Amino acid sequence: MSQDPLNSPEHELFRETVRRFTEEELRPRAREFDEMGRFDTSLFKKMGDLGMLGLRYDPKYGGAGLDWSYSAVMFEELGRADNAGVTMGISVHTDMATPSLAEFGSEELKQQFLVPSIAGDMLSAIAVTEPDAGSDVSGIRTRAVRDGDEWVINGSKIYITNAATADWLCLLAVTNPDAGYGGFTQIIVPTDAPGFRYELLDKIGNWGSDTGQLFFEDVRVPVANTIGEIGRGFQQQMMQFQDERLVACVSAIAGSSMLWEETRSWAEERILFGKPLSKMQNTQFKMVELYTQLTAAKELVNTCVRKRVAGEDATNLITMAKLFCGGVCRRVADECIQFHGGYGYMKESMAGRAFVDSRLISIGGGSDETMLFYMAKQLGF
């Protein structure tokens, strides 16, 4: 029998390493990160040393030169950190803000920003969404106007993960308002550039990540900070979104699976009317239904990963996976709260946190409606 491309001995060893890292460094401090409203960024250096921050990137820049299957392993385990915000902050760095730089960036830009990002010396954020442009990316207004060898940037971005901790941003800006989809450009903006500032936002969930609004007032960066071609930013960003969506699915389903396991243990311990909650048929039926949904979601996600590993186009499947996983995670969280009763409504309960955390899956990285709109077109409606 041929080797499963997602399950070689090396995958298992890497899974063991990430699992240990998650169990020893992240899960014990999960509530501390919530209190901090951010991740302990010193752990990025440790992750860099372990090779976790550049799995698919060229070894020339410190990456491991591996395929998507290793990303899947990593986020299956990080998804069990008991802190969706932390997992999101890490994934923004590894799979949302850096892919375009790795794919299209100049050698100088890669040396300056990608190498330290893979090493864990720099943290990145992706700056696309604006107050008036969310899933409709083409509606963004932040402008970058060329002045000699510099871009002069003005505008605002909102709901940006790693807003306070990022060292640089992968910014999508309008560089030619008359060129339609050919008028956008991806530009690297260091967060210590004069004229840049941020304000943190207070979210209902994902407390372990620093989400904020960014402001650009005559921020000047070299034109050499352009990622890829001027005017190709929209297309490059769309490609980058595919990784973002798949990573979100992997970690979300892993987190929901952990919640299912925790709820099962709770149901086995909880005595109601003289017998464990788990011995009641309603509990068993609902738990099996949730398990079925989670299994279906996992298989769909694994199919996406296998396609990515094989180098095949997985856009449609990833779009449907994002749509499906969001629904599954929300349902799992909702039902698990019910099993926990009053305790499930407490902020300290895993089910309670999952209830607010999972709501984001159907919004971030393109809303459910964006996925539906895209798939409707693909199906010829």
Next chain:
Amino acid sequence: MKILVCLKQVPHQDARLDIDGAGTWIKEDGIKFEINSYDTFALEEALRIKDAGEAEVVVVSIGPDRVTQALRTALGMGADRAIHVKDAEIDGSDTLGIAKVLAAVAKEESPDLVLMGLMSDDGNASAVPPMMAELMGVPSATAVMKATPEGDGYRCERELEGGALEVVDLAKPCLIAVQSGLNQVRYASLKGIMAAKKKPMDTKSAGDLGLSGVVGAAGAKAQIEKIYAPVRGEGAEIIEGSTDEVVTQLVGKIKELGLL
């Protein structure tokens, strides 16, 4: 300098354990395994000695195919080569049988130092290290909290009851069985994991080690009669009230039982 590190693979600490049909072990199907936690500290200690100078670290484990995962992890962490002792004839060995197998490997390898955990997370016998040392004819120390090079051997600080420490000097070759927590165990980095693919792993049978017919269930002096989950007790009395009331009642109960 050659260091032999003995690793046991045990069920993962979070695994759901069910007793098998014979009632003498757990069902191993579908559960995850990991390196015995005590042994990870031994491995880390060996790797630190290697990092500090010239040393070859050889890891050995006994068991079915699944134990190659433990050996690969050790190679990924920095061990140089691995020995997998795999033979159905060894199944059912008692601690002395396991010690014989490990001592036979040690005889072939002639290490300057053998490192292993004080005990295993699953068996909890703490028997193999001293037995192995006796079979090898080398000095040993167990429950070692700290080992530092001293002359031609190691000065070991052993943990005793009540938090006391005992200092013993061992001349090389020797065997050190470590207590948990004596170091911070490193992770296997991705680079290390990929490098491990090229590191050698030998497989040996009982026959290869000259132990055919000597180890296994037939030669075991101790056999597992049964394993079972503790039966939940009944009749516990909960004493309630203020601290003073609870203490007074508790002392009364103890006196009632004639224990005071």
